[in-house]
Amino acid sequence: MRRSALLTVCLAVFVDMLGFGIILPLLPFHTQDLGGTGIWVGALLTSYAAAQFVAAPVLGSLSDRFGRRPVLITALLGSAISLALTGVAGTLATLLLARVVAGAFGGAIAIGQAYVSDFTVGKARTQALGMIGASIGMGFVFGxxxxxxxxxxxxxxxxxxxxxxxxxxxxxxxxLLPRTTPAAAGAPARRGGGNPLTALRHALGNATLRPLLLVIFAFTFAFVGMEATFALLGAERFGLDARALGLVFAGIGIMMAIVQGGLVGRLSGSFGNRKVAIAGALLLAAGLVILPFVSPWVGYPALGLLAVGQGLLTTTTSALIAEEGGAELGGAFGVSQSASALARALGPLAAGALYDVKIPLPYLLGAALALLAAALLVSRRRGGTAPATPAETGQPATAS
Structure with a gap:
């Protein structure tokens, strides 16, 4: 039953990311057709991340109270509505509204992570979260x-x-989604639970969650800075055209999916999530330091280091969040998604500005942030206060 549930949740997340990714290649051109300039393209991407920053903790907390299944289905329906609204958008304002709606319902990842964490523990949990990460990555590759x-x-x-x-x-x-009731379902809402800023402040006040949220923000900021500027670097230093850049990013996505879908679970079982996360941060830093200074034949292996490091970090930090989330696991994953969304909103802006000053600067900043993430992970100590999940106690999740 647990394997069936895992595959179903992974399929739901994969298809959700697939639908989102399908429109991405055409979105900038449609924005231009409606009279928008580059700043409008940036606003559309930032609005999605900003809406997700606000909504993800709310959706995660709702899944703690009412169960994963109804909230995840609602998020998937919201994605369908936002894409239909995108199709009929005849003005820039309507298109912006569609992206805000998409971000507001973009909590499927956090809910999916909490969903599979309800069924798993230890190495199996890390493998399951890796499969969720691989599903996300493949959705962005094929979409x-x-x-x-x-x-x-x-x-x-x-x-x-x-x-x-x-x-x-x-x-x-x-x-197909299984009916489960997380540990906090039906419990009274935590004070301020409906306010995403309160939820974020509560999480930042938690001594065991705070460093993890900072780690997630730091390495996501570093990676999206590379994503935002590599097209320029690839064209200038490596002579890549649009088709070649697409293949490079597809290769990065596939490598990350392979790492998350298979390698990270084995490494975590042997060395533990924290040590694997530290290794991922160091690999990410190394790739970022190398990339802006080398020829293509060295640059492509550097991109490989980036992909492996990001894949290891994404999965293991999710597993560490699951260790500390306890009964409010959905809320914890929602806040972690907010930290990632905030980095995705700010990272491209900072990287673009730094690139205009000097090409290597966004990569060196990213490397410094990756090293900061490694330092936070080295100094972090597990609080050990998270209540046991049904999987940890050997009891099945109850039916809702």
């Missing part, structure tokens, strides 16, 4: 590729296809 293939349908047509995929995902989830 843009499908969007490019469907480009002849026009932006509206591609958006409606993506909306149909998202709606089918929600319907499939309704029939």
């Amino acid at each position: 843009p590729a499908i969007g490019a293939l469907l480009a002849d349908l026009g932006f509206a047509g591609v958006s409606f296809v993506a909306a149909g995929v998202a709606l089918a995902n929600a319907i499939l989830g309704y029939f």
Whole structure:
């Protein structure tokens, strides 16, 4: 039953990311068609991250109180609505509204992470969270590729296809997602639980969660800074055109999926999540330091270091969050997704500004942040206060 539940949740997250990724290749061009400039493209991407920053802790906390299944299905339906709204958007303001709606319902990742954590513990939990990460990565690999293939349908047509995929995902989830009740379901809401800023402040006040949230912010900021500027660096230093850049990013996504889907669970079982996370941070830092100074033949291995480091970090920090989340596991994952969303909103802006000053600067800043993440992980001590989950006690999650 647990394996079936895991595969179902992974499928739901994969298809959700697939639908989101389908429209990405065409979004900047549609923005230009509506009269938008580069700042509008940036605003559309930032609005999604900003809305996710606000909404993710709320959705996560709701899944603690009412169960993962209904909240995840609601998030999947919200994705379908946002994609349909994107398809009919005839003005920049409407398109911006669609991206805000998409971000507001973009909590499927946090809920999916909490979902699989309800069924697993220890090495099995890290492997399950790695599969969630691999599902996300593969959704972003295949989504843009499908969007490019469907480009002849026009932006509206591609958006409606993506909306149909998202709606089918929600319907499939309704029939296949297992009914579980997390430990906090039905419990009174924590004071300020509906306020994402209060939830974030509460998490930052937790001595065991705070360093993990800072680690997540730091390495995500570092990685998205590379994502935001590598197209420029790749064209200038490596002579890559748009097609080659697409292949490079697809390769990064596939490598991360391989790491998260298989390698990280084995390493975690042998060395523990914290040590593997430290190794991931060091690999990420090394790749960022090397990348802006070398030829393509050295640059591609550096990108490999980046991909492996990011894959190790993403999964193991999620597993460490699960260790400390306790009965409010959904809320903890929601706040961690907020930390990631904040980094995704700020990272590209800072990296772009630094790149204009001197090309290596965003990469060196990213490396410094990755080293900061490693230092925080080295100094971190597990609080050991998180209540046992049903999986840890050997008891199955109860039916809702």
